[in-house]
Amino acid sequence: MPKNTLSNPKSWEELLNDDAFKKQLTDDVLEHYIIDQRWYGGKSSTMKYLEISEFFTIAHKGDHFYGLLLEVNFKEAFYQHYFLPLGFVEEKEVAGNGLIAPIKLGNTSGYLVDALFLDSFRKVLFEKIIESEPVEGLGTIAFHAGEGLMETEYRSSRFLGAEQSNTSIIFNDDYIVKFFRRIYSSTNPDYQICRYLTEQTSFDRSPTYMGSINLNIVKKHDVTLALMQKLVPNQGDGWEWMLGELRTVFDTLSRKRINIKSLPDIKLFERIKLNDIPLEIIDWTGLELLKKIRTLALRTAQFHVAIGAERNDLKFTAAKYNGDYNVWLKNRLLYMFQNRLNTVENNLHKLKGESLELAQELLERKNDIRARFIEFDWHRMKGERIRVHGDYHLGQVLLDGHDFYLLDFEGEPESTIRDRKVKQMPQKDLAGMFRSFHYAIYATIFEIQDEMPLSKEDLYAAGELLYKYFISIFLDTYLHHIHNHNLNIGYQKEVNFLLQFCLLEKAIYELGYEFNSRPSWAIIPLRGIHSIMNYEQEKV
Ligand SMILES: Nc1ncnc2c1ncn2[C@@H]1O[C@H](COP(=O)(O)OP(=O)(O)O)[C@@H](O)[C@H]1O
Numbered sequence: 347m348p349k350n351t352l353s354n355p356k357s358w359e360e361l362l363n364d365d366a367f368k369k370q371l372t373d374d375v376l377e378h379y380i381i382d383q384r385w386y387g388g389k390s391s392t393m394k395y396l397e398i399s400e401f402f403t404i405a406h407k408g409d410h411f412y413g414l415l416l417e418v419n420f421k422e423a424f425y426q427h428y429f430l431p432l433g434f435v436e437e438k439e440v441a442g443n444g445l446i447a448p449i450k451l452g453n454t455s456g457y458l459v460d461a462l463f464l465d466s467f468r469k470v471l472f473e474k475i476i477e478s479e480p481v482e483g484l485g486t487i488a489f490h491a492g493e494g495l496m497e498t499e500y501r502s503s504r505f506l507g508a509e510q511s512n513t514s515i516i517f518n519d520d521y522i523v524k525f526f527r528r529i530y531s532s533t534n535p536d537y538q539i540c541r542y543l544t545e546q547t548s549f550d551r552s553p554t555y556m557g558s559i560n561l562n563i564v565k566k567h568d569v570t571l572a573l574m575q576k577l578v579p580n581q582g583d584g585w586e587w588m589l590g591e592l593r594t595v596f597d598t599l600s601r602k603r604i605n606i607k608s609l610p611d612i613k614l615f616e617r618i619k620l621n622d623i624p625l626e627i628i629d630w631t632g633l634e635l636l637k638k639i640r641t642l643a644l645r646t647a648q649f650h651v652a653i654g655a656e657r658n659d660l661k662f663t664a665a666k667y668n669g670d671y672n673v674w675l676k677n678r679l680l681y682m683f684q685n686r687l688n689t690v691e692n693n694l695h696k697l698k699g700e701s702l703e704l705a706q707e708l709l710e711r712k713n714d715i716r717a718r719f720i721e722f723d724w725h726r727m728k729g730e731r732i733r734v735h736g737d738y739h740l741g742q743v744l745l746d747g748h749d750f751y752l753l754d755f756e757g758e759p760e761s762t763i764r765d766r767k768v769k770q771m772p773q774k775d776l777a778g779m780f781r782s783f784h785y786a787i788y789a790t791i792f793e794i795q796d797e798m799p800l801s802k803e804d805l806y807a808a809g810e811l812l813y814k815y816f817i818s819i820f821l822d823t824y825l826h827h828i829h830n831h832n833l834n835i836g837y838q839k840e841v842n843f844l845l846q847f848c849l850l851e852k853a854i855y856e857l858g859y860e861f862n863s864r865p866s867w868a869i870i871p872l873r874g875i876h877s878i879m880n881y882e883q884e885k886v
């Protein structure tokens with residue numbers, strides 16, 4: 347918290363009409379406050395300055411708050427926008443964890459607070475969504491209530507409390523409102539897709555759209571501030587579930603003294619029905635786990651079918667591959683790869699053992715990897731591109747008994763908001779989930795290898811085999827469903843080629859994520875890239 351108290355002779359209602367005060371607020375307070383926030387995504391860059399690019403009033407029944415859109419400019423020549431609602435309280439205890447700075451307004455002393463920490467503010471927002479009344483002011487806020495929202499009053503609210511990049515709050519124990527912290531001057535795909543699925547399709551394995559808050563600056567609804575959904579019952583996310591399952595699967599390996607080399611091998615992307623999975627494999631993994639993978643595949647296919655079936659709304663209609671997409675894709679991937687090469691080179695001295703070997707191999711094979719990206723030829727692609735999840739992995743699904751809910755359609759965090767809305771090959775989501783299987787398998791192996799009586803080679807061999815069986819069941823169910831529902835993702839070789847292509851893209855993406863967030867995990871995508879580059883390449 348800043349040592350000096352902010353001061354302004356004006357009242358709270360006139361606080362931000364004063365440019366000198368705004369400068370004091372941004373330079374002395376917000377620049378320092380924001381970098382400590384969990385939701386601030388600029389931690390690995392250097393802030394040049396911060397300014398208030400927009401502010402607006404949210405007032406209701408005598409309560410008065412501000413919404414700030416903060417623009418952070420970085421020395422590395424890019425900028426980001428964040429949403430910060432502001433409130434004023436006189437008692438420090440009321441501010442709680444939302445306390446930003448002490449402030450004196452005329453003769454009244456008090457505190458500036460992130461208003462999401464105030465029950466009074468959350469009540470105002472909830473009531474405004476229920477009432478769906480637009481608010482006039484600098485910029486217009488559109489509060490919207492979904493058709494299914496039957497609430498008439500505010501009863502309670504609490505923070506979700508999860509580690510997340512936005513701030514989610516649970517209202518009346520029945521709704522969850524995600525307040526987007528990092529915001530963009532375009533509707534958020536999470537809001538767009540969630541609302542579309544609820545209002546225009548029968549897909550019901552993602553939470554129902556219940557409302558939203560959008561800010562109109564230039565044109566209609568161009569900044570999404572919040573998305574309200576029905577809270578869905580769940581026993582945690584798919585990542586936690588899979589780690590639990592894999593722990594048992596690897597324990598079984600040694601408990602039943604399974605001879606890994608004797609297990610029937612299959613080809614990557616071979617389609618196998620659950621009923622045809624060899625008994626030795628079921629005896630090892632258990633049937634329940636494989637059944638759940640089949641269910642996850644079915645839900646993924648239903649999502650793609652629902653979103654790919656649109657015929658009128660151009661935001662969602664399926665598209666053919668074309669030259670523009672070809673250029674866009676290759677530019678994006680080659681640029682991303684260059685960035686990852688740079689990251690690996692800069693971090694090489696910190697690596698050792700297998701990570702170092704894999705990183706060196708990646709650097710040596712950089713031209714092969716580039717060639718894989720350049721080989722994409724849109725003329726050969728006969729399938730269609732659709733709006734996709736974009737950041738699909740086990741952490742994006744919630745386990746609900748024997749079933750799953752799909753969540754968080756915000757897209758790949760590193761991409762621009764417009765890139766996230768580009769129609770992509772559906773294989774991108776499949777590859778996202780397959781990489782997540784690979785991640786979970788290797789995270790488990792690294793966790794247990796010291797306590798297991800098996801060699802690393804045996805564990806890797808078991809892991810790769812398991813991975814192939816997971817994929818084979820997933821693909822069989824997925825492809826069966828989409829074919830029956832006329833979603834065309836390409837002929838068989840094309841499906842496999844694009845899967846390999848997207849797997850490589852995702853593993854390269856992950857390399858950047860891991861080096862930035864948890865470098866000791868960089869070995870997982872490095873192993874992934876090694877596996878992908880060593881499988882025989884599918885030709886189209
Ligand atoms: N509709 C919902 N019902 C129940 N829990 C939810 C719902 N939406 C989100 N969650 C919980 O919130 C967590 C974070 O949600 P997510 O949309 O992924 O936010 P973020 O993009 O900030 O990570 C999820 O992992 C899940 O535990």
Ligand SMILES: O=P(O)(O)O[C@H]1O[C@H](CO)[C@@H](O[C@H]2O[C@H](CO)[C@@H](O)[C@H](O)[C@H]2O)[C@H](O)[C@H]1O
Pocket residue numbers: 511585737739740741742758759778781782783785786856859
């Ligand atoms: O936070 P998001 O869900 O938007 O996604 C980012 O963080 C993910 C990690 O939380 C990261 O996912 C990677 O790690 C997962 C295990 O923690 C694994 O299941 C995924 O396959 C792997 O990509 C994701 O890439 C990143 O965008």
